[in-house]
Amino acid sequence: DQQVKQNSPSLSVQEGRISILNCDYTNSMFDYFLWYKKYPAEGPTFLISISSIKDKNEDGRFTVFLNKSAKHLSLHIVPSQPGDSAVYFCAASANFGNEKLTFGTGTRLTIIP
Amino acid sequence: NAGVMQNPRHLVRRRGQEARLRCSPMKGHSHVYWYRQLPEEGLKFMVYLQKENIIDESGMPKERFSAEFPKEGPSILRIQQVVRGDSAAYFCASSPGGIDTGELFFGEGSRLTVL
16 A cells, blocks of 8 residues: 555656656645655655645755645756756655655656756 | 764675664664665665664564664664565664654665575
8 A cells, every 4th residue: 555656757857947756645644745865875865845734845946845635745846957866755754743754666867968 | 973874785695594784873863763675666664763662663574573772782673584575775764853853864775685
């Protein structure tokens, strides 16, 4: 039972354009959402998060949007840079601040120079 | 300030042997989590520990797997009588606790290969 779904295994985007990564969830108890970035042979690193009381959170080139009614969130990266090429994992937790995270399967983003 | 340290980075075991994976959390962090990533899959929660206590082990297989976080020393994930299906990357993460951010700091992972 995949409670957090990333339906696009891979995405290629031209350098300088916008990258949009999507994530859907099924568990209504989730109230905190995070994006992690992972390079090969390394551990995931935290990128950005959003709580269910917000619908948008922005940090530099990264913006996360949350649509609770659709149980959908997305990560926007603009402008995309070659160093953004990595696997991006969406994660969710229930009971805000509970650090037990449920991860999606990841989307491999490739930025084309 | 050292990050989360995991060792070994790579471990090869034959079926039936034991695997021990170690994790030293970031300085000042008292909460440790273990996650497993099978090939082509996301990270799956296994166990959440604080010093000398297992808080949540709902993701641990019922047999052969155990975890501890002693008062002194690193956290240990132990897999007895390994099988080929145990081949995966095992990631440890830590957090300071008491701060409700949900953010975890991950180590670089230990990659277990069972022959």
